Amino acid sequence: MRKIFRSTGAASVIATLCMVASAYLAPSEAKYAAVVVDATDGTVRHAVNADTRNFPASLTKMMTLYLLFDALDNGTYRLDTRLAVTARAARQPASRLGLKAGESIAVGDAIRALVIKSANDVAAVVAESLGGSERKFALLMTAEARKIGMTRTTFRNASGLPHRGQMSTARDMSILARTILTKFPHHYHYFSQRAFEYDGKTHRTHNNVLKKYTGADGFKTGYIRASGFNLVTSASRNGHRLIGVIFGSNTPRGRDRQMMKLLDRAFASYQREAGENMVALRTDPVAPKTPQYRPKSALPEKTVSASQTASDKQLPNVWGIQVGAFYSKAPAHDAARSTSRRLPDLLSDGEISIMPLRKSRNRVLYRARILGIEKRDAYRACRLLKAKRKHCLELRIPAVEMASSPES
Numbered sequence: 446m447r448k449i450f451r452s453t454g455a456a457s458v459i460a461t462l463c464m465v466a467s468a469y470l471a472p473s474e475a476k477y478a479a480v481v482v483d484a485t486d487g488t489v490r491h492a493v494n495a496d497t498r499n500f501p502a503s504l505t506k507m508m509t510l511y512l513l514f515d516a517l518d519n520g521t522y523r524l525d526t527r528l529a530v531t532a533r534a535a536r537q538p539a540s541r542l543g544l545k546a547g548e549s550i551a552v553g554d555a556i557r558a559l560v561i562k563s564a565n566d567v568a569a570v571v572a573e574s575l576g577g578s579e580r581k582f583a584l585l586m587t588a589e590a591r592k593i594g595m596t597r598t599t600f601r602n603a604s605g606l607p608h609r610g611q612m613s614t615a616r617d618m619s620i621l622a623r624t625i626l627t628k629f630p631h632h633y634h635y636f637s638q639r640a641f642e643y644d645g646k647t648h649r650t651h652n653n654v655l656k657k658y659t660g661a662d663g664f665k666t667g668y669i670r671a672s673g674f675n676l677v678t679s680a681s682r683n684g685h686r687l688i689g690v691i692f693g694s695n696t697p698r699g700r701d702r703q704m705m706k707l708l709d710r711a712f713a714s715y716q717r718e719a720g721e722n723m724v725a726l727r728t729d730p731v732a733p734k735t736p737q738y739r740p741k742s743a744l745p746e747k748t749v750s751a752s753q754t755a756s757d758k759q760l761p762n763v764w765g766i767q768v769g770a771f772y773s774k775a776p777a778h779d780a781a782r783s784t785s786r787r788l789p790d791l792l793s794d795g796e797i798s799i800m801p802l803r804k805s806r807n808r809v810l811y812r813a814r815i816l817g818i819e820k821r822d823a824y825r826a827c828r829l830l831k832a833k834r835k836h837c838l839e840l841r842i843p844a845v846e847m848a849s850s851p852e853s
Contacts, residue, residue, distance in 0.1 A: 476673060476693035477789035479703070480615040481711045484623055484679060484686035490711040493793050494615070498597055499692045501613040502667030502675050503540075503563045505605030507621050508586045510559055513571055514629045517552065521575075524553035533579075534569035537604065541566045542643060556632075557641040560665065562648040565604040572603035579603055590617070593624045607669050615690040622664055622677050622688045636663030636679070654678050654701050658708065664688075666697075674700040680708055685715050699790040706794050764823045765795060765816035767838040768830070774799055777813040784837075785815055788829060791822040814840065 478494035489495070516522045527549035535546045542564040544550060550558070550570060558567040569579055576582025579602055586600035595617035601608040626633060639650045651666045660680040667675035673693035680687055689707050694700030769780040781797040795818040802810045818826075820841075827837035 477786065477793070478615040478692040479690060479707060479789075479793065480619050481687055481689045481707050482619045482623070484626055484688050487620075487623060490687065490714060491707055492616075493789065494692075496597060496614050496616055497692075498612040498614055499675075500607070500611065500669060500672035501598075501605055501618065501692075502669045502672040503605040504613070504618055504665055504667040504675050504677055505586075505600060505603065505611065506559045506563060506568055506667075507618070507625065507665050507677065508590065508600060509568050509571055509582075509603045510556065510632075510635075511621065511625055511629070512575060512582075512585060512589065513552070513556065513559075514625075514632045516575060517632070518629070522552045524551065526552045528552065528555060528570050528574045530566070530570050531573055534566050534573060537565040537569050538606065540564055542648075544570065554641075554643055556635050557638060558643065558648070560635050561638060561641050561650045563651060563666070565606060568602075568604035590621070594620050605667055605669065607671055615692050618677055618690045619688050622679060622690070625664075626679065626686075626688075633663060636665070651697075652676075653697070654704055657701065658705050661708075668697070676700050676704055678704050678708065682712050683715070685712065687711050694790055696790075703790050703793070710794060763816055763840075763842045764818055764820045765798075765814050765840045765842065766792075766818075766823050766826055766830075767812055767814045767840055769813045769836050770802075770810050771813065772808065772810060774811050777811040781813040781815055784813075784826075784830065784835070788826050791826045791829075792818060794818055794822075816840070816842070 476497075476499060478497045478499060479491065480489060480493075480495040481491040482489050513522070517524070528551075530544045530546055530548045530550065532546040535544050535548075540563050542550075542558045542562055544566045550567065555567050555571055558564040559571070572579040572582035576585055582603055583600045586603070587598070590598045590600065595613070598613040598617045599610055601611040605611070637655065639652075639655060640647055642648075652664075654661050654676065655663075658678070658680060660682040661678055662681065663679040664677040673695060674691075674697050675693070676689075676691045678689045680689070687708055689704050689711075691700055691704055691707075694703060766784075768784045769777065771777045771780070777799045778797065781799070785792045785795070785797065792815050795815040798814045798816050800812040800814055802812060823839045827839050830837040
């Protein structure tokens with residue numbers, strides 16, 4: 446309530462205002478961003494534009510819930526505490542629970558409405574109840590973000606509705622998710638709930654990764670036009686828990702598919718580090734793998750040449766694309782990087798490889814490639830690039846060739 450805000454002290458409020466004013470930076474042109482971290486120690490398993498500031502959209506509600514959980518734990522609220530609905534809160538745009546001015550909502554219902562329905566009217570109710578006003582509550586949110594290490598995040602409202610000054614990063618959102626897991630494990634179960642009933646109506650989650658991905662049990666989706674489709678996911682398998690964050694996907698389906706691919710890849714890396722590396726597996730005919738470039742769906746292929754050995758025949762092919770060939774490495778790297786950023790949903794899971802080819806008169810041609818992607822993604826990427834009159838060639842490279850090819 447208002448006393449919570451007053452307790453921070455005038456000096457703290459002024460300092461927070463200064464941080465808010467100085468923290469705003471224009472976002473980078475690279476809208477897509479992603480990070481996957483180990484939930485236990487924060488080790489980064491994958492990162493693309495992890496510190497690029499973007500609009501968090503409804504991922505903002507994770508911090509609103511954080512402060513609401515804190516109010517429950519310090520005794521300010523109970524789950525049956527009723528929160529008053531003001532006219533301003535009731536006027537918030539969709540997504541909404543449909544609250545009316547003069548009504549009230551229990552804290553337990555408010556939590557579920559924020560997680561599952563992503564209700565903006567409920568976010569405003571919580572903000573006004575805890576902070577006295579949504580603007581003051583946003584200052585509390587930003588101050589708490591700084592306290593837990595979210596150094597590039599600024600909040601301006603409790604819901605994630607568009608505001609040019611409300612910015613965050615994929616890395617900062619992973620920090621918030623880890624902190625919720627650590628500080629509020631007894632409240633984490635809310636993030637795995639897929640539906641709830643309120644006022645005779647059933648509301649279902651927007652988070653389809655919860656339904657599709659084995660081991661996923663949280664967190665939150667987000668979307669505004671300026672942000673694209675955002676997602677934070679926590680998933681646990683074989684004693685490891687990962688947190689994945691994606692900003693700026695073009696479609697919800699693409700976002701979900703990319704998240705599952707990133708998590709698959711990170712979970713597989715634990716197995717490799719436990720001893721299932723390529724050096725051992727290439728001599729084991731039961732489970733052949735390539736060092737770095739085996740797509741999840743790759744299967745053993747037919748013989749590529751008559752000279753291959755029996756063990757080579759069992760190795761899968763590597764799929765990728767070639768986006769140009771140059772007489773120096775720098776433009777080849779630039780071409781591969783810019784293409785990967787142009788189609789992040791299809792290519793960010795691949796690895797850039799610059800393959801030299803010796804030509805006549807001792808000249809070397811550097812082929813810009815992105816390898817280790819799914820076959821269907823290679824064809825889709827080339828189709829999209831060719832539509833934009835960009836050079837693209839689908840590649841299928843025998844894994845045994847990859848194992849002996851130079852990389853850069």
